[in-house]
Amino acid sequence: xxxxxxxxxxxxGRVLASLIRLLGSxxxxxxxxxxxxxxxxxxxxKNGVPANPRAWLVSAGRFRTIDRLRQTKxxxxxxTDLERHLQSEPAPPEPEAEPIADDTLRLIFTCCHxxxxxxxxxxxxxxxxxxxxxxxxxxxxxxxxxxxxxRIVRAKARIREAALPYxxxxxQQWPDRLDAVLQTLYLIFSEGYSASRGDEVIRAELCxxxxxxxxxxRELHPTADGDGLLALFLLHQSxxxxxxxxxxxxxLLEDQxxxxxxxxxxxxxxxxxxxxxxxxxxxxxxxxxxIAATHAAAREPEDTDWRRIVGxxxxxxxxxxxPITELNRAVAVAMRDGPEAGLALIAPLVEGPLSGxxxxxxARADLLRRLGLKDEARQAYERALALxxxxxxxxxxxxxxxDLA
Amino acid sequence: MRYIAIMHLEPGIFExxxxxxxxxxxxxxxxxxxxxxxxxxxxxxxxxxxxASARLVRVRKGAASFTDGxxxxxxEQMIGFIMFESRDLNDAITTFADHPFAKLGAVEIRPTFxxxxxxxx
Numbered sequence: 001x002x003x004x005x006x007x008x009x010x011x012x013g014r015v016l017a018s019l020i021r022l023l024g025s026x027x028x029x030x031x032x033x034x035x036x037x038x039x040x041x042x043x044x045x046k047n048g049v050p051a052n053p054r055a056w057l058v059s060a061g062r063f064r065t066i067d068r069l070r071q072t073k074x075x076x077x078x079x080t081d082l083e084r085h086l087q088s089e090p091a092p093p094e095p096e097a098e099p100i101a102d103d104t105l106r107l108i109f110t111c112c113h114x115x116x117x118x119x120x121x122x123x124x125x126x127x128x129x130x131x132x133x134x135x136x137x138x139x140x141x142x143x144x145x146x147x148x149x150x151r152i153v154r155a156k157a158r159i160r161e162a163a164l165p166y167x168x169x170x171x172q173q174w175p176d177r178l179d180a181v182l183q184t185l186y187l188i189f190s191e192g193y194s195a196s197r198g199d200e201v202i203r204a205e206l207c208x209x210x211x212x213x214x215x216x217x218r219e220l221h222p223t224a225d226g227d228g229l230l231a232l233f234l235l236h237q238s239x240x241x242x243x244x245x246x247x248x249x250x251x252l253l254e255d256q257x258x259x260x261x262x263x264x265x266x267x268x269x270x271x272x273x274x275x276x277x278x279x280x281x282x283x284x285x286x287x288x289x290x291i292a293a294t295h296a297a298a299r300e301p302e303d304t305d306w307r308r309i310v311g312x313x314x315x316x317x318x319x320x321x322x323p324i325t326e327l328n329r330a331v332a333v334a335m336r337d338g339p340e341a342g343l344a345l346i347a348p349l350v351e352g353p354l355s356g357x358x359x360x361x362x363a364r365a366d367l368l369r370r371l372g373l374k375d376e377a378r379q380a381y382e383r384a385l386a387l388x389x390x391x392x393x394x395x396x397x398x399x400x401x402x403d404l405a
Numbered sequence: 406m407r408y409i410a411i412m413h414l415e416p417g418i419f420e421x422x423x424x425x426x427x428x429x430x431x432x433x434x435x436x437x438x439x440x441x442x443x444x445x446x447x448x449x450x451x452x453x454x455x456x457a458s459a460r461l462v463r464v465r466k467g468a469a470s471f472t473d474g475x476x477x478x479x480x481e482q483m484i485g486f487i488m489f490e491s492r493d494l495n496d497a498i499t500t501f502a503d504h505p506f507a508k509l510g511a512v513e514i515r516p517t518f519x520x521x522x523x524x525x526x
Contacts, residue, residue, distance in 0.1 A: 027499045034444055034492075068440075133493030135406070135516075145516070149494045 002044050007053055008037060010205050012131050015057045017103035021166045022062055026128065026156050029061075035068070036061035104129065105213055106166045111155075112180035113164050120155035123148050125184050130191050130206055174221055181217070182229050182285070185210050189233050202244055207237055224279035227272045228286030234269030235292035238262040249392045254301045266296045284320040287312055306336035323353040331363050339367040358387035362397065374404050407448065407517040408497045409488050413481035414510035416455070433505045441489055441500075452485035481510050488517075 015036065019029035036057040050056040111125045126132045134152065138145040158164075169177055192206025214230040242256040273289035276282070291312045298304040313329035327349055334342020346364050354360035365380035378401055385397045422430065441447035461474045491497040494516065501512045 027502075030496065030499070031444075038445060127493075127495065133406075134495045135493055145494045149498060152495050153498065 002049055004037070004041055004044070007040075007049075011054050011057060013129055013209060014104050015054055015061065016128065017107040018054075018058045019061050020107060020128075021103050022058070023065060024166075025160070028065060031068075032061035032065040033057075035064040039064065102168060102216060103166075104209070105216055106168055108181055108184050108213070109168050109177065110159060110164055110166050112177065112184050113159070114176065114180070115162055115164065116155050116158055118180075120151045120158075121180065121184070122187065123151040124155040125187065126191065127152055129184070130188055132191070168220065171221065174223075178221075178223065178225065182225055185214055185217075185229060185233075186285070188213075189236070193236060202240070204240065207233070207240065211237060224276045225283040225285060228276035228283050228289050231269045231272035231276060231289035232285050232292060234265045234272070235289055235296055238265035238269065238296060249395060252396075253295065258299060261296065266293070269293060270296065282315065282319065284316060287316045287319055291316070304335070306332055310336050323349050324357075327354060327357075327360055327363060334367055339370045343367050343371075356387065358384045358393075361387065365400070369400070369404065378404050406491060406493065407488060408491050408494075409486050409515050409517060410497075410501050410504070411483055411513040411515065412485045412487075412504075412506045412510065413513060414484050414506060415481055418509060430505055430509075437504055438487070441487070446490040446500075448488040448490065450485065450487040453483065455484075456482050 012033070016029060016033050019032045019036075020026055023029045023032060039060045040053070040057060044050075108125065108129060111128060112121050116124070123137055126137050127134065134149050135145050138148045141148070188206055189210035192203045192208075192210065194202070211230070211233045214226065214233055218226050218230060238261050239253075239256060241262070242258070242260045243251055245251050269289065270293040273286060273293050276286040277290060291309055294305055294308050294312065309332045310329065313325065313332050317325050317329060327346065330342050330345035330349070333345055343364065346360065346367065350360050350364050361380050361384035365377050365384060368377035368380055381397055381401045381404075385394060385401070388394050388397060419427065438447060438450060456474075459474060461472045463470050463472075489497075489500075491500065494514070497514050497516075501507060501514060504512055506512055
């Protein structure tokens, strides 16, 4: 049995990125991508999966587009641009020889072009690089699909009109462009680590792709911020096997089986985080990586160095001020100094900027539970439950409420 | 996801085309449907008779009435629809930007209603 769904999940992003570069258009590349997978669904069951499915798909998509262009010339007057593009380009070498490896990176640099407003960059990246649908992005940002559709259409039109190249820019442009690219990789990893859509909590292929790209970025142009980001990814990835149980439910950090944490990734991530920490200014990624490294260093939850973690959150509050950082710091303070100390810090957040944030109510509920204040804890859990939209999270909160009875 | 593309055109627009233009339009709209079919995205399409052939059915207080209509004073009338599969709204929009009726009139893209998954117990 050929698992074409899995191949689609694993290869879609990189095949699309290559097709966008080869065909010079998002829209036509997407059509070519659909054609390529359709061709694969017909061909592979008969002839077997080719040795290099990605190259096969890129090549099938490209040639089908050229065929379609010949057949439907009159139907699609819009394709004249493409025709010109294909004619002006010297024929690219055979797919096997192409440097497919960094087409995704090229695409990210294009999606993050400073000419595009940030909300457009984000929507475009989530759709084109992460493969989310318009409807899923809208759900994640609590907006309507036509709003997101408009942002994506505008961003693509802008890229077309300004003829932005699909390329990784030269070294002199990196300082201006790197922040947006790192932020995008962070977004890709986050989407994989805790998916905003439906049934699956983790989309492993996105985490692995973010790590691959962060490594590639580091080879091309090592920076302290890039090191910090890669360190953060590796340290989170080291816990991937223990984060979800057999039922697909989230397992909290304190309940994870630490024997299954990946020690190689922890060692590599910790070393990189320390390297990045030695080069000021220290980015938020580096500080977050050091927090993750501190958790990773504890063989048992009781061994966690909460003093150090609170200290790192103090630093993070300077690099990344905001109520979410304050909430995380408050939870760490509760672990260091006891639940009352944490509650005192969380109360103003829950009544203020984070009143609609489910995790703030959840964190407060946990602390109330630890103090034995069952009724207040239950009320706080109920509020968290009302704000939660994810099935596995809702199950977790319900089980906490049941434990209180 | 399933979407419907509703075609809106000004009445009388076909009559103003030459025979050659008509033939080209037919070939192009037919070609568009075949493209969707080849991609496995085509579900169903119908062209409709003109609004003058329509009858409106209403039941009020148990009594049915049947009237002609709708003689709405709109510039563009619904003349047909295509139901199709698309990955998402952007995919649907860009697909139908190529439809000949998008140039002649307007194509309205609507997702079909997808009842939300009931919350788990």
